Amino acid sequence: MILGHSRILELLPRLKAQTLLFTGPEGVGRRTVARWFAAGLNCEGGFPPCGSCSSCRQGVLSDYLEISPEAETKSGKKARVPQIRLEQIAPRPASGQTEGAGENVLDWIATYPRYKIKVVVIDGAHLLGEPAANALLKVLEEPPMYARLILIAPERETVLPTLVSRSLEVAFAPLPEALLRTLSSDPDLLAFAEGSVGRVRWALDNPAEFGKLTGRTDGVIEALSSGPAQTLEALKLLLELDGALPYLGRRLRQAFAPQSPQYAQALQSVAQAQDALAAYVGEDLVQTLLALRLSRLR
Ligand SMILES: [Zn+2]
Known part of the structure; x- marks a missing residue:
C-alpha cells in the first residue's frame, strides 16, 4: 500500500x-x-x-x-x-x-x-x-x-x-502528519517519524527498540544541564543504537528555540560529529567532543 x-x-x-x-x-x-x-x-x-x-x-x-x-x-x-x-x-x-x-x-x-x-x-x-x-x-x-x-x-x-x-x-x-495518523496516533512516534512512513513502520514493528531510542535520547537532553561528564555517559548509551545521531539532532531542534544561537550550535555539533564518524575519527573522541559542546549550550 x-x-x-x-x-x-x-x-x-x-x-x-x-x-x-x-x-x-x-x-x-x-x-x-x-x-x-x-x-x-x-x-x-x-x-x-x-x-x-x-x-x-x-x-x-x-x-x-x-x-x-x-x-x-x-x-x-x-x-x-x-x-x-x-x-x-x-x-x-x-x-x-x-x-x-x-x-x-x-x-x-x-x-x-x-x-x-x-x-x-x-x-x-x-x-x-x-x-x-x-x-x-x-x-x-x-x-x-x-x-x-x-x-x-x-x-x-x-x-x-x-x-x-x-x-x-x-x-x-514528507508525508503530512494527518496521513501518518492513520497508522499511529502516538504523539512521540509521530514526532519521531517527521513525515516518514518508513520510520512509523519501523517504530511500530520494533516497539522495544523505539522505546530505547526515545528513552536514551531523553536521557541525553536531561543530562545537558548537569555537565559534560553526565552528558557523555548518556551519549555513549544512546550511540549504541542505530540512527541515534539524526534523531538526537531532530530532538535538539525541539529542545531549543529555532531562532536561538543554541539551536544553530546544537545542530552544527551533531553534524560535525556525524562527519567525524564518517571520516573514521575515533568514536571516543567524537563522543567526548559532542558531549562537551552540547553541555555548554545549557
Ligand atoms: Zn497486472
Missing part, C-alpha cells in the same frame, strides 16, 4: 524520460513508488498495476533490479559510510565467473525484458563511488529502449551533476 504521493502516482505513467531521479527524505516511500512504477510499466493493463496478470503476479521480480550501498567493506568490517561499488554497476574486467559476485547493472540490462520494460533502481545514488558513477553514466547516456532507470537520493545536490543532468527529478515531500 502506498501512503500519499497521489500527484506523483498520477504523473509518473505520463513521463517519458528514461532516467528519473527520486529525491526526498528517507523513509518517505520513494522505493515503494519505484516498485509500483515498475509493476505498472510491465502490467498487461498498464497503470495502475492490476495485481493479477502474469507480470504482476511475478511481483516485478523478473524485470526489476535494485542496487543499494553495501554496508560492509571488503575486509568484512562494517563501513561507516556505505558505498555502491563498481562491481555492482559493471562486470569486473577480464574476470570469468567471480566468486560471490552479485548481479551488476551493465550485464543485467544487456538482455531483453521478460515482459515489457526493465527497471533498474539505484537506491542511494548519492553513495555511488566515483568509478561506479562513471560506469553508470555510460548506461544513462544510452540506455536500451526497453530500460528505465530510477536514481534515489535525499536531494539532487547530493548526486554527481553528470548524473543529475541526464535525469528528470521527481521530488517527494
Whole structure:
C-alpha cells in the first residue's frame, strides 16, 4: 500500500524520460513508488498495476533490479559510510565467473525484458563511488529502449551533476502528519517519524527498540544541564543504537528555540560529529567532543 504521493502516482505513467531521479527524505516511500512504477510499466493493463496478470503476479521480480550501498567493506568490517561499488554497476574486467559476485547493472540490462520494460533502481545514488558513477553514466547516456532507470537520493545536490543532468527529478515531500495518523496516533512516534512512513513502520514493528531510542535520547537532553561528564555517559548509551545521531539532532531542534544561537550550535555539533564518524575519527573522541559542546549550550 502506498501512503500519499497521489500527484506523483498520477504523473509518473505520463513521463517519458528514461532516467528519473527520486529525491526526498528517507523513509518517505520513494522505493515503494519505484516498485509500483515498475509493476505498472510491465502490467498487461498498464497503470495502475492490476495485481493479477502474469507480470504482476511475478511481483516485478523478473524485470526489476535494485542496487543499494553495501554496508560492509571488503575486509568484512562494517563501513561507516556505505558505498555502491563498481562491481555492482559493471562486470569486473577480464574476470570469468567471480566468486560471490552479485548481479551488476551493465550485464543485467544487456538482455531483453521478460515482459515489457526493465527497471533498474539505484537506491542511494548519492553513495555511488566515483568509478561506479562513471560506469553508470555510460548506461544513462544510452540506455536500451526497453530500460528505465530510477536514481534515489535525499536531494539532487547530493548526486554527481553528470548524473543529475541526464535525469528528470521527481521530488517527494514528507508525508503530512494527518496521513501518518492513520497508522499511529502516538504523539512521540509521530514526532519521531517527521513525515516518514518508513520510520512509523519501523517504530511500530520494533516497539522495544523505539522505546530505547526515545528513552536514551531523553536521557541525553536531561543530562545537558548537569555537565559534560553526565552528558557523555548518556551519549555513549544512546550511540549504541542505530540512527541515534539524526534523531538526537531532530530532538535538539525541539529542545531549543529555532531562532536561538543554541539551536544553530546544537545542530552544527551533531553534524560535525556525524562527519567525524564518517571520516573514521575515533568514536571516543567524537563522543567526548559532542558531549562537551552540547553541555555548554545549557
Ligand atoms: Zn497486472
